Amino acid sequence: MVAGSVGGEADIHFDTVKVSVSPDSWVDVHTKARDDLDLVFFSWLSAIHWSNDVQAGDSLNEEVDERFEVLTTVGDLTEGRRVTFSTRLPIDSPSIASLVGVYTGADWHERETYEMFGIVFEGHPNLVHLYLPESFIGNPLRKSYPLLSREVKPWPGTVDVEAMPEKPEAPEEPSTENPEA
Amino acid sequence: MSDENTQDQAGGETDTFDLWVAGTEEPQFQPTDEGRQEISEHESEDRLAAQFGRVVEDDYVFDEDADDDERMIVNMGPQHPSTHGVLRLQIELEGEIIRRTRPIIGYLHTGMEKTAEQLNYAQGPTNVTRMDYLSPLHEELAYSLAVERLLGVEVPPRAAAIRILMTELNRISSHLVALATNGLDIGALSMMIYGFREREAILAFFEKATGLRMNHNYIRPGGVAADLPPGWKDDVAAILKEMPVRLQEYDDLLKENPVWLSRTRDVGIIQAEEAIAYSITGPPLRASGVDWDIRKVFPYSGIDQYEFDVPLGERGDVYDRYRVKVEEIEESLKIVEQVMDSMPKGNYRIDDRKITPPPRARIDESMEALIHHFKLFTEGFKVPAGETYVAVESPRGELGCYLVADGGPMPWRMHTRAPSFYNLQGLPIAMADSLVADTVATIASMDPVMGDVDR
Numbered sequence: 001m002v003a004g005s006v007g008g009e010a011d012i013h014f015d016t017v018k019v020s021v022s023p024d025s026w027v028d029v030h031t032k033a034r035d036d037l038d039l040v041f042f043s044w045l046s047a048i049h050w051s052n053d054v055q056a057g058d059s060l061n062e063e064v065d066e067r068f069e070v071l072t073t074v075g076d077l078t079e080g081r082r083v084t085f086s087t088r089l090p091i092d093s094p095s096i097a098s099l100v101g102v103y104t105g106a107d108w109h110e111r112e113t114y115e116m117f118g119i120v121f122e123g124h125p126n127l128v129h130l131y132l133p134e135s136f137i138g139n140p141l142r143k144s145y146p147l148l149s150r151e152v153k154p155w156p157g158t159v160d161v162e163a164m165p166e167k168p169e170a171p172e173e174p175s176t177e178n179p180e181a
Numbered sequence: 182m183s184d185e186n187t188q189d190q191a192g193g194e195t196d197t198f199d200l201w202v203a204g205t206e207e208p209q210f211q212p213t214d215e216g217r218q219e220i221s222e223h224e225s226e227d228r229l230a231a232q233f234g235r236v237v238e239d240d241y242v243f244d245e246d247a248d249d250d251e252r253m254i255v256n257m258g259p260q261h262p263s264t265h266g267v268l269r270l271q272i273e274l275e276g277e278i279i280r281r282t283r284p285i286i287g288y289l290h291t292g293m294e295k296t297a298e299q300l301n302y303a304q305g306p307t308n309v310t311r312m313d314y315l316s317p318l319h320e321e322l323a324y325s326l327a328v329e330r331l332l333g334v335e336v337p338p339r340a341a342a343i344r345i346l347m348t349e350l351n352r353i354s355s356h357l358v359a360l361a362t363n364g365l366d367i368g369a370l371s372m373m374i375y376g377f378r379e380r381e382a383i384l385a386f387f388e389k390a391t392g393l394r395m396n397h398n399y400i401r402p403g404g405v406a407a408d409l410p411p412g413w414k415d416d417v418a419a420i421l422k423e424m425p426v427r428l429q430e431y432d433d434l435l436k437e438n439p440v441w442l443s444r445t446r447d448v449g450i451i452q453a454e455e456a457i458a459y460s461i462t463g464p465p466l467r468a469s470g471v472d473w474d475i476r477k478v479f480p481y482s483g484i485d486q487y488e489f490d491v492p493l494g495e496r497g498d499v500y501d502r503y504r505v506k507v508e509e510i511e512e513s514l515k516i517v518e519q520v521m522d523s524m525p526k527g528n529y530r531i532d533d534r535k536i537t538p539p540p541r542a543r544i545d546e547s548m549e550a551l552i553h554h555f556k557l558f559t560e561g562f563k564v565p566a567g568e569t570y571v572a573v574e575s576p577r578g579e580l581g582c583y584l585v586a587d588g589g590p591m592p593w594r595m596h597t598r599a600p601s602f603y604n605l606q607g608l609p610i611a612m613a614d615s616l617v618a619d620t621v622a623t624i625a626s627m628d629p630v631m632g633d634v635d636r
Contacts, residue, residue, distance in 0.1 A: 016570045041473075042460045043572075044598040048585060060587050071583070073570055073598075077457065077471060080478035084570060105460030108606045116294075131287030131635060140295055147295055 018084045023070075023096050026087055030102045033074055039083060042103035043073040045110060047117045047141075051091075055146040066091045068119060072099065072106070095120035098127075116141035219271060219285060251275055255617075259288045263366050263621040266631030268605070270620075277617055282609040289635040297595040301561030302328050302402055305592070309582070310396045312597060313633035315358055318344075318351040319575035321400035323597075326481055327571040327584040328402040331564050334533065338525040340404035341482040346417070346520045347390070347399065348573070349513040353424070354383040355576035356506045356513075360431065363503060363625040367444045371434060379427050386416045403537040404530025417521050424514055431507065445500035449611040449623030452497060459607035462600050463578025464505045465627055469497030475574035487519045499619075499626040506628075509576075536562050561590035577601050577628055601633040 021029045033039040048069040052060065068089040075082035089096060098121040099106040110121040111130040118139040121127055129136065138145055258269035267288035273281040297308050309324045310317040322344055329336065336344075361376025384394045389410050391397040399406045435441045451461065453469040466473055474491045476484050492508035494501025530537045538557050539550035556562075564586040572581035578600030587593040604627045611623050 016568065018568070040457055043579065044460075044581065044583070044596070046583065046596040048594045060593070061589065073581075073583075077473045082479075082570075103460070104458045105603060105606065108602065129287075131290035133287075140292055145295075147292075147299055 016084055017082070018086055020086050020088075023087045023089055026070075026085075027097045027099065027102060029085060030072070030074070030099055033083065033085070034102055037076075037081075037083075038078075039074040039076050039081065041075045041077050042099075042105040043075055043082070045070070045072045045099065045106050045113060047071065047113050047119055049117060049141065049143045051143040054143045068094045068117060070096060070113070070119065074103070089119065093120075094118070095122055097122050098124040100124055115139065118142065219283070252280075257620070259285075264624060265362065265629055268624070268629060268631055268634075270608075270624075272612075272617070272620065274617055279612050279615055279617055279620065282612045284605055284608055286605070286631070286634055289631045291636070293636045294595055294597065297592055299591065301590040302564055302592070303557060303561050305595070306401050307396075307398045309595075309597065310398055311632065312599065312636050313575065313577070313580070313601070313630050314395055315355040315630050316348075316351050316576050316580075317396050318348045318400055319573055319580055320597075321398065322348055322482070323571055323573045323575075323580050323582040324584075324595075325400050325402045326573070327569055327582040328564060330569045330571060331567050331584060331586050332402070332536065333565075334403070334531055334536065336404050336482075336531055337528045338483070339527040340529050340531075342520050342524050343405050343409060343529060344400055344482045345484055345487070346409075346517060346524075347387075347405075349516045349520070350383050350386065350417075350420070352513045352576045353510050353517075354380045354387075356510050357383075359506055359576070359625070359628040360503065363499075363622070363628075364435070366621040366625040367441070369435065369438075369441060372431065375427065375430065375434075379424065382420055382423060386413075386420065389413075389416065401530075401537075403533065404528070408529040414521060417517060421514060421518055421521070424510070428507065428510060435503070442500065444619075444622055445503060445626075446498060447496065448499045448619045449615060449626060450496060450498045451607065451611050455610050456497065456607065459610060460603040461578070461607045462603065463574070463576065464502050464509065465497075465604055465607070466578065467491065468494035468501035468505045470495055475572050475579055479572060481571070481573055484516070486523075487516045489513075489516050499622050502626040502628075563588060563590050564592075572598065575600055577604060577630065577633065597636060599633045599636060601629045601631075602636075605629045605634050 019029075048071065050060075050064045050067050050069060052063055052066065054060075068091065069086055070089060071084055071086050073082060073084045087096070094117075096119065098110055100110065100121075101123070107124075107126075108130055110124050111127060113119055114121060114124075114127055115129045115132050115136070116139055128134065132140075253274045255272045255274055256269070257272065258264040259267040261268075264270065269285040269288065271283045271285065272279050293308055293312060297305060300308055305324050305328070306321040309320040312320050357376045357380040361373045361380070364370070364372025364376065387397060388394050390413065391399040391406065397406075451465060451469050453471050455461075456466045456469045456471065461469075462473070470493055472491055472493055475481075476489075477491060489512040492505050492512065494505050534550070534553040536557075538554050539547070543550040544554055566586055566588040568583070568585040570581055570583045572579050574580070579598060580600055581598035583594075583596040583598070584592055585594040608624065608627055608629075611627065612620065615623065
């Protein structure tokens, strides 16, 4: 029903209704959702980096088209209808229109997605870093960005790099064995 | 940070840690600088409009010619006791009136969404429980429900009931901290001591059941980590007996206290439309009169079997948010009592050795159990490819977990919808045109947990 009225493809994943739309109609779709379908509540916005070059975490089992997927979830505040909108963006210079004009609550999440994935939200009134310092270079949630702290030091327990506390590496007391024996 | 400052640091000409003795020449302290994230004296109309929001009617006209004496930008935090963690606020004042507020966040950002991509599904709850440290069990629950939905499994009734029991107790302990700190910030010091005293009883029970006072890692995909300890009914019954008496004490102390009323009534008002536009959820949304509770609309873990009401406010001010929290404690007590009386018998986790580890005794007897145990704790279990969004009602609002699985033992992407993140985003609305003295009352009433905001 939602897909028909906004012009996209609907897909149901484990109780989550996901509607794929084109990036050009991004703002129109959300305006329609808010005004015609009464989905006034903006739940969240984020992105997924579909990539074959993975520096942190597991690789995918099959090759995928390299792309960004931008997701929003909106709902109503009466019956509990909830829809996830999704669109795909190219891997090179991804950009999409900002939703701040439709849902004010998208403001910080667009800034977060901008700094974490490098996706530009055109028309955002204040597209600057949210969590990271202004001087930070890189987009940490891209799959090509390594988790540096784990490169420097592996997960505790993965490799026992340190000596056990009970057994110091070099024995302090002189050996009781006769060296000439 | 600007180039100038970087050069200064590299040159080592100024040392910010020098002690300064009064009467001598002041050293050049370097202020915290977040560049364009900070509030600016000269901002474009667009940026101002964004700060005021779509639905906020504000007659404040940005006056470029205003005298510096009339307009002042005051910094607060990130190290400030009343900002509940490392929140930094910049406030533009005109005399005593707050005109604009800008929260600057990220001082506690630890990249937990990135970390989640490197942990398998069994390790996931250890990570998410550290987000909202006042309601860790809700974080674990949202994550576990998402994993279970992708796996297509249903936990046994006893596991679901234990989850509800623990999360509702967690709601009480979290609201007690909110009330205590709200009291502390306004000057009701007794409230602070009372709130932490009662919270201690609940934390003691958590420690008995889970082994830890916070960051429990108790609710896991497939059930809970351990069955409730022997004698749990007595402990819960003691809490149920104690709390109503204590709640009455709080009411005697605050409910009609003229000082409390004058500090909280009609302070930091958020209208219903504003709350919806800024995606505010939880007690701040319900205090504005919007009847929206995830527990009622998207029931999880069988919470729809229990009877409880959703307390609502009318005006959306600090007082209403305080009342909603107190009444939610009463409702949670009702739920806890019903769960205690109807606790089903059975297993506390699903009996699928591909997901939950075998009992310790079985490992000595059965080769198969040993293999399952080894596989679970080295590789972890695999979750079929798919994606889902699951939300639970945390003490701060809609806490959601969006989980994308790629068929392997680790999530491809995990995104958390953190309620404090949105509640804090709406803080400038609550503070606009109020008095500077009401700042801390308003912050405390929104109950932000910086671990949840920054993740």
